[in-house]
Protein backbone atom coordinates (compact mmCIF):
# COMPACT_ATOMS: atom_id res chain seq x y z
CA UNK A 204 0.00 0.00 0.00
CA UNK A 205 1.25 3.52 -0.85
CA UNK A 206 2.39 5.45 2.20
CA UNK A 207 0.45 8.71 2.68
CA UNK A 208 2.36 11.97 2.13
CA UNK A 209 0.85 13.46 5.29
CA UNK A 210 -0.40 11.87 8.50
CA UNK A 211 -2.87 14.70 9.25
CA UNK A 212 -3.78 17.41 6.74
CA UNK A 213 -5.71 20.48 7.90
CA UNK A 214 -7.53 22.36 5.11
CA UNK A 215 -8.46 25.90 6.12
CA UNK A 216 -11.29 27.20 3.87
CA UNK A 217 -12.99 24.08 2.40
CA UNK A 218 -14.57 25.99 -0.52
CA UNK A 219 -14.10 25.09 -4.20
CA UNK A 220 -10.35 24.40 -3.91
CA UNK A 221 -10.21 23.19 -0.29
CA UNK A 222 -13.15 20.79 -0.68
CA UNK A 223 -11.67 19.46 -3.95
CA UNK A 224 -8.46 18.64 -2.05
CA UNK A 225 -10.49 16.95 0.72
CA UNK A 226 -12.48 14.91 -1.83
CA UNK A 227 -9.25 13.89 -3.57
CA UNK A 228 -7.79 12.72 -0.24
CA UNK A 229 -11.00 10.71 0.43
CA UNK A 230 -11.06 9.05 -2.99
CA UNK A 231 -7.38 8.46 -3.74
CA UNK A 232 -4.85 6.66 -1.52
CA UNK A 233 -1.45 8.07 -0.65
CA UNK A 234 -2.34 11.69 0.16
CA UNK A 235 -3.23 11.96 3.88
CA UNK A 236 -4.35 9.46 6.51
CA UNK A 237 -6.59 11.95 8.29
CA UNK A 238 -8.15 15.32 7.36
CA UNK A 239 -9.45 18.25 9.37
CA UNK A 240 -11.54 20.96 7.69
CA UNK A 241 -11.56 24.44 9.25
CA UNK A 242 -13.86 27.29 8.26
CA UNK A 243 -14.74 30.62 9.82
CA UNK A 244 -18.33 30.17 8.61
CA UNK A 245 -20.36 27.68 10.72
CA UNK A 246 -22.70 27.08 7.73
CA UNK A 247 -19.71 25.92 5.64
CA UNK A 248 -18.60 23.65 8.52
CA UNK A 249 -22.10 22.15 8.75
CA UNK A 250 -22.17 21.51 5.00
CA UNK A 251 -18.70 19.88 5.02
CA UNK A 252 -19.90 17.66 7.86
CA UNK A 253 -23.02 16.70 5.86
CA UNK A 254 -20.95 15.96 2.76
CA UNK A 255 -18.71 13.70 4.86
CA UNK A 256 -15.53 14.82 3.08
CA UNK A 257 -13.36 15.42 6.18
CA UNK A 258 -12.62 13.29 9.26
CA UNK A 259 -13.06 16.27 11.56
CA UNK A 260 -14.65 19.71 11.07
CA UNK A 261 -14.08 22.76 13.27
CA UNK A 262 -14.18 26.56 13.34
CA UNK A 263 -11.06 26.57 15.56
CA UNK A 264 -8.06 26.98 13.23
CA UNK A 265 -5.45 26.79 16.01
CA UNK A 266 -6.88 23.54 17.41
CA UNK A 267 -6.74 21.94 13.94
CA UNK A 268 -3.25 23.33 13.21
CA UNK A 269 -1.88 21.81 16.43
CA UNK A 270 -2.71 18.31 15.14
CA UNK A 271 -1.54 18.65 11.52
CA UNK A 272 1.74 17.92 9.79
CA UNK A 273 0.50 20.05 6.88
CA UNK A 274 -1.82 23.07 7.10
CA UNK A 275 -3.15 24.08 3.66
CA UNK A 276 -4.71 27.54 3.49
CA UNK A 277 -7.48 27.75 0.85
CA UNK A 278 -9.02 31.08 1.92
CA UNK A 279 -9.33 34.22 -0.27
CA UNK A 280 -5.90 35.69 -1.08
CA UNK A 281 -6.57 38.83 1.00
CA UNK A 282 -7.20 36.71 4.12
CA UNK A 283 -4.01 34.58 3.87
CA UNK A 284 -1.89 36.84 6.14
CA UNK A 285 -4.20 36.91 9.13
CA UNK A 286 -5.18 33.25 8.77
CA UNK A 287 -1.46 32.31 8.73
CA UNK A 288 -1.00 34.48 11.84
CA UNK A 289 -3.74 32.52 13.60
CA UNK A 290 -2.44 29.02 12.73
CA UNK A 291 1.36 29.43 12.88
CA UNK A 292 1.81 29.74 16.68
CA UNK A 293 -0.14 26.48 17.17
CA UNK A 294 1.65 24.40 14.52
CA UNK A 295 3.85 21.40 15.36
CA UNK A 296 7.62 21.91 14.89
CA UNK A 297 8.64 20.53 11.48
CA UNK A 298 5.14 20.87 9.99
CA UNK A 299 4.44 22.39 6.55
CA UNK A 300 2.41 25.53 5.94
CA UNK A 301 1.12 25.77 2.39
CA UNK A 302 -1.42 27.98 0.61
CA UNK A 303 -3.12 27.99 -2.79
CA UNK A 304 -3.51 31.76 -3.35
CA UNK A 305 -3.82 32.92 -6.98
CA UNK A 306 -1.24 35.69 -6.35
CA UNK A 307 2.15 34.88 -4.90
CA UNK A 308 4.39 37.93 -4.16
CA UNK A 309 1.82 39.80 -1.99
CA UNK A 310 0.59 36.65 -0.25
CA UNK A 311 4.16 35.61 0.61
CA UNK A 312 4.80 39.15 1.92
CA UNK A 313 1.64 38.95 4.05
CA UNK A 314 2.61 35.56 5.56
CA UNK A 315 6.39 36.05 6.02
CA UNK A 316 6.22 38.23 9.17
CA UNK A 317 4.45 35.41 11.04
CA UNK A 318 6.71 32.53 9.90
CA UNK A 319 8.65 30.41 12.40
CA UNK A 320 12.08 28.95 11.63
CA UNK A 321 10.84 25.42 12.42
CA UNK A 322 7.92 25.59 9.94
CA UNK A 323 8.46 25.06 6.20
CA UNK A 324 6.38 27.39 4.05
CA UNK A 325 5.60 26.10 0.53
CA UNK A 326 3.43 28.44 -1.60
CA UNK A 327 1.55 26.67 -4.42
CA UNK A 328 -1.03 27.60 -7.05
CA UNK A 329 -3.16 24.92 -8.69
CA UNK A 330 -4.09 26.41 -12.07
CA UNK A 331 -7.47 24.74 -11.91
CA UNK A 332 -10.86 25.99 -10.96
CA UNK A 333 -14.31 27.00 -12.08
CA UNK A 334 -16.55 30.04 -11.70
CA UNK A 335 -18.27 28.37 -8.71
CA UNK A 336 -17.42 28.67 -5.01
CA UNK A 337 -18.12 26.87 -1.76
CA UNK A 338 -17.92 23.26 -0.54
CA UNK A 339 -20.58 21.96 -2.95
CA UNK A 340 -18.61 23.18 -5.98
CA UNK A 341 -15.55 20.97 -5.42
CA UNK A 342 -14.74 17.66 -7.10
CA UNK A 343 -11.93 15.12 -6.71
CA UNK A 344 -10.70 15.30 -10.31
CA UNK A 345 -10.40 19.12 -10.45
CA UNK A 346 -6.59 19.09 -10.50
CA UNK A 347 -6.12 16.29 -13.05
CA UNK A 348 -3.97 17.30 -16.03
CA UNK A 349 -3.85 20.88 -14.72
CA UNK A 350 -0.69 22.72 -13.83
CA UNK A 351 0.21 23.25 -10.20
CA UNK A 352 2.82 26.00 -9.83
CA UNK A 353 5.19 25.95 -6.86
CA UNK A 354 7.00 29.12 -5.81
CA UNK A 355 9.27 27.99 -2.94
CA UNK A 356 11.36 30.54 -1.05
CA UNK A 357 15.16 30.37 -1.08
CA UNK A 358 15.22 28.82 2.40
CA UNK A 359 12.29 26.40 1.96
CA UNK A 360 13.63 22.98 3.06
CA UNK A 361 14.07 20.49 0.22
CA UNK A 362 12.06 17.71 1.96
CA UNK A 363 9.04 20.03 2.34
CA UNK A 364 9.18 20.90 -1.37
CA UNK A 365 9.45 17.18 -2.24
CA UNK A 366 6.46 16.26 -0.03
CA UNK A 367 4.38 19.06 -1.56
CA UNK A 368 5.36 18.01 -5.10
CA UNK A 369 4.38 14.39 -4.36
CA UNK A 370 1.06 15.52 -2.86
CA UNK A 371 0.04 17.52 -5.96
CA UNK A 372 1.40 14.88 -8.32
CA UNK A 373 -0.94 12.40 -6.62
CA UNK A 374 -3.76 14.93 -7.13
CA UNK A 375 -3.09 14.43 -10.86
CA UNK A 376 -1.38 17.80 -11.45
CA UNK A 377 1.50 18.68 -13.74
CA UNK A 378 4.14 20.49 -11.73
CA UNK A 379 6.36 23.49 -12.39
CA UNK A 380 8.57 25.53 -10.04
CA UNK A 381 9.11 29.25 -10.62
CA UNK A 382 9.83 32.46 -8.72
CA UNK A 383 6.87 34.27 -7.14
CA UNK A 384 7.46 37.37 -9.31
CA UNK A 385 7.50 35.32 -12.52
CA UNK A 386 4.35 33.50 -11.37
CA UNK A 387 2.51 36.79 -10.88
CA UNK A 388 3.41 38.07 -14.37
CA UNK A 389 2.41 34.78 -16.04
CA UNK A 390 -0.90 34.64 -14.14
CA UNK A 391 -1.60 38.31 -14.86
CA UNK A 392 -1.71 37.54 -18.59
CA UNK A 393 -3.21 34.02 -18.65
CA UNK A 394 -5.73 34.32 -15.82
CA UNK A 395 -6.16 37.75 -14.23
CA UNK A 396 -6.44 39.85 -17.42
CA UNK A 397 -8.98 37.46 -19.04
CA UNK A 398 -11.14 37.76 -15.91
CA UNK A 399 -10.82 41.56 -15.97
CA UNK A 400 -11.90 41.57 -19.65
CA UNK A 401 -14.85 39.26 -18.93
CA UNK A 402 -16.12 41.40 -16.04
CA UNK A 403 -15.68 44.54 -18.15
CA UNK A 404 -17.37 43.26 -21.34
CA UNK A 405 -20.38 42.06 -19.33
CA UNK A 406 -20.64 45.50 -17.70
CA UNK A 407 -20.35 47.25 -21.06
CA UNK A 408 -23.04 45.06 -22.65
CA UNK A 409 -25.30 45.66 -19.65
CA UNK A 410 -24.78 49.47 -19.90
CA UNK A 411 -25.57 49.33 -23.63
CA UNK A 412 -28.76 47.43 -22.96
CA UNK A 413 -29.79 50.17 -20.47
CA UNK A 414 -28.88 52.98 -22.88
CA UNK A 415 -30.64 51.67 -25.94
CA UNK A 416 -33.40 49.82 -24.11
CA UNK A 417 -32.59 46.98 -26.48
CA UNK A 418 -32.25 43.30 -25.72
CA UNK A 419 -28.46 43.21 -26.08
CA UNK A 420 -28.16 40.61 -23.35
CA UNK A 421 -31.19 38.54 -24.47
CA UNK A 422 -29.72 37.98 -27.91
CA UNK A 423 -26.07 37.71 -26.87
CA UNK A 424 -24.44 35.15 -29.15
CA UNK A 425 -22.06 32.40 -28.17
CA UNK A 426 -18.90 34.57 -28.01
CA UNK A 427 -20.49 36.66 -25.27
CA UNK A 428 -21.85 33.61 -23.46
CA UNK A 429 -18.30 32.27 -23.03
CA UNK A 430 -17.33 35.53 -21.29
CA UNK A 431 -20.34 35.31 -18.96
CA UNK A 432 -19.09 31.99 -17.50
CA UNK A 433 -15.86 33.62 -16.31
CA UNK A 434 -17.73 36.80 -15.29
CA UNK A 435 -19.84 34.70 -12.89
CA UNK A 436 -16.76 34.20 -10.63
CA UNK A 437 -16.68 35.23 -6.98
CA UNK A 438 -16.38 39.05 -6.50
CA UNK A 439 -14.39 38.94 -3.22
CA UNK A 440 -11.87 36.46 -4.61
CA UNK A 441 -11.31 38.53 -7.74
CA UNK A 442 -11.21 41.86 -5.88
CA UNK A 443 -8.36 40.39 -3.80
CA UNK A 444 -6.52 39.03 -6.86
CA UNK A 445 -6.75 42.31 -8.81
CA UNK A 446 -5.56 44.43 -5.86
CA UNK A 447 -2.81 42.02 -4.77
CA UNK A 448 -1.42 41.62 -8.30
CA UNK A 449 -2.00 45.28 -9.18
CA UNK A 450 1.41 46.04 -10.73
CA UNK A 451 1.67 43.04 -13.11
CA UNK A 452 -2.04 43.23 -14.00
CA UNK A 453 -1.90 46.94 -14.91
CA UNK A 454 1.23 46.28 -16.99
CA UNK A 455 -0.53 43.48 -18.95
CA UNK A 456 -3.66 45.63 -19.34
CA UNK A 457 -1.53 48.43 -20.85
CA UNK A 458 0.03 45.94 -23.29
CA UNK A 459 -3.39 44.57 -24.19
CA UNK A 460 -4.83 48.07 -24.70
CA UNK A 461 -2.01 48.87 -27.15
CA UNK A 462 -2.68 45.65 -29.09
CA UNK A 463 -6.44 46.31 -29.10
CA UNK A 464 -5.70 49.81 -30.48
CA UNK A 465 -3.56 48.24 -33.21
CA UNK A 466 -6.48 45.95 -34.12
CA UNK A 467 -8.83 48.97 -34.15
CA UNK A 468 -6.47 50.74 -36.54
CA UNK A 469 -6.26 47.67 -38.80
CA UNK A 470 -10.07 47.50 -38.92
CA UNK A 471 -10.35 51.27 -39.63
CA UNK A 472 -7.87 51.02 -42.54
CA UNK A 473 -9.12 47.61 -43.70
CA UNK A 474 -5.69 46.04 -43.14
CA UNK A 475 -6.82 42.53 -44.03
CA UNK A 476 -3.41 40.94 -43.57
CA UNK A 477 -3.05 42.22 -39.99
CA UNK A 478 -6.56 41.14 -39.04
CA UNK A 479 -6.17 37.62 -40.49
CA UNK A 480 -2.71 37.23 -38.91
CA UNK A 481 -4.05 38.06 -35.44
CA UNK A 482 -7.00 35.69 -35.78
CA UNK A 483 -4.74 32.90 -37.03
CA UNK A 484 -2.52 33.31 -33.95
CA UNK A 485 -5.57 32.80 -31.76
CA UNK A 486 -6.55 29.63 -33.61
CA UNK A 487 -3.02 28.24 -33.27
CA UNK A 488 -3.00 28.86 -29.52
CA UNK A 489 -6.37 27.12 -29.10
CA UNK A 490 -5.20 24.14 -31.18
CA UNK A 491 -2.02 23.69 -29.13
CA UNK A 492 -4.02 23.84 -25.87
CA UNK A 493 -6.34 21.11 -27.15
CA UNK A 494 -3.33 19.00 -28.19
CA UNK A 495 -1.89 19.43 -24.67
CA UNK A 496 -5.26 18.52 -23.11
CA UNK A 497 -5.48 21.98 -21.48
CA UNK A 498 -8.79 23.01 -23.09
Ligand SMILES: NC(=O)C1=CN([C@@H]2O[C@H](COP(=O)(O)OP(=O)(O)OC[C@H]3O[C@@H](n4cnc5c(N)ncnc54)[C@H](O)[C@@H]3O)[C@@H](O)[C@H]2O)C=CC1
Pocket residue numbers: 215216217218219220221241242243244247277278279280282286303304305306328329330331332333334335336337338437440444
Ligand atom coordinates in the same frame (compact mmCIF):
# COMPACT_ATOMS: atom_id res chain seq x y z
N1 LIG B 1 -11.62 29.48 -7.55
C1 LIG B 1 -10.63 29.09 -8.31
O1 LIG B 1 -10.88 28.72 -9.46
C2 LIG B 1 -9.22 29.09 -7.77
C3 LIG B 1 -8.93 29.72 -6.57
N2 LIG B 1 -7.64 29.74 -6.09
C4 LIG B 1 -7.34 30.39 -4.82
O2 LIG B 1 -7.84 29.51 -3.82
C5 LIG B 1 -8.33 30.24 -2.70
C6 LIG B 1 -9.74 29.76 -2.39
O3 LIG B 1 -10.58 29.97 -3.50
P1 LIG B 1 -11.99 29.21 -3.61
O4 LIG B 1 -11.85 27.82 -3.15
O5 LIG B 1 -12.50 29.51 -4.96
O6 LIG B 1 -12.84 30.03 -2.54
P2 LIG B 1 -14.25 29.67 -1.85
O7 LIG B 1 -14.95 30.97 -1.67
O8 LIG B 1 -14.94 28.57 -2.56
O9 LIG B 1 -13.77 29.14 -0.42
C7 LIG B 1 -13.09 29.92 0.50
C8 LIG B 1 -13.48 29.47 1.90
O10 LIG B 1 -12.66 30.16 2.84
C9 LIG B 1 -13.45 30.45 3.97
N3 LIG B 1 -12.79 31.52 4.74
C10 LIG B 1 -12.71 32.84 4.43
N4 LIG B 1 -12.01 33.49 5.39
C11 LIG B 1 -11.64 32.54 6.31
C12 LIG B 1 -10.91 32.59 7.52
N5 LIG B 1 -10.43 33.74 7.98
N6 LIG B 1 -10.73 31.42 8.22
C13 LIG B 1 -11.25 30.25 7.76
N7 LIG B 1 -11.96 30.16 6.60
C14 LIG B 1 -12.15 31.29 5.89
C15 LIG B 1 -14.79 30.83 3.40
O11 LIG B 1 -15.84 30.75 4.36
C16 LIG B 1 -14.94 29.80 2.28
O12 LIG B 1 -15.59 28.63 2.76
C17 LIG B 1 -8.18 31.71 -3.06
O13 LIG B 1 -7.02 32.22 -2.46
C18 LIG B 1 -8.05 31.71 -4.58
O14 LIG B 1 -7.26 32.80 -5.02
C19 LIG B 1 -6.63 29.06 -6.73
C20 LIG B 1 -6.87 28.40 -7.89
C21 LIG B 1 -8.19 28.40 -8.53
Ligand SMILES: O=C(O)C(=O)Cc1ccc(O)cc1
Pocket residue numbers: 304305329330331332333334394433
Ligand atom coordinates in the same frame (compact mmCIF):
# COMPACT_ATOMS: atom_id res chain seq x y z
O1 LIG C 1 -12.80 29.13 -14.24
C1 LIG C 1 -11.79 29.47 -14.86
O2 LIG C 1 -11.79 29.59 -16.10
C2 LIG C 1 -10.54 29.77 -14.14
O3 LIG C 1 -9.69 30.43 -14.69
C3 LIG C 1 -10.38 29.23 -12.77
C4 LIG C 1 -9.21 29.78 -12.01
C5 LIG C 1 -9.39 30.87 -11.19
C6 LIG C 1 -8.34 31.35 -10.45
C7 LIG C 1 -7.11 30.76 -10.53
O4 LIG C 1 -6.10 31.26 -9.80
C8 LIG C 1 -6.89 29.66 -11.34
C9 LIG C 1 -7.96 29.16 -12.08
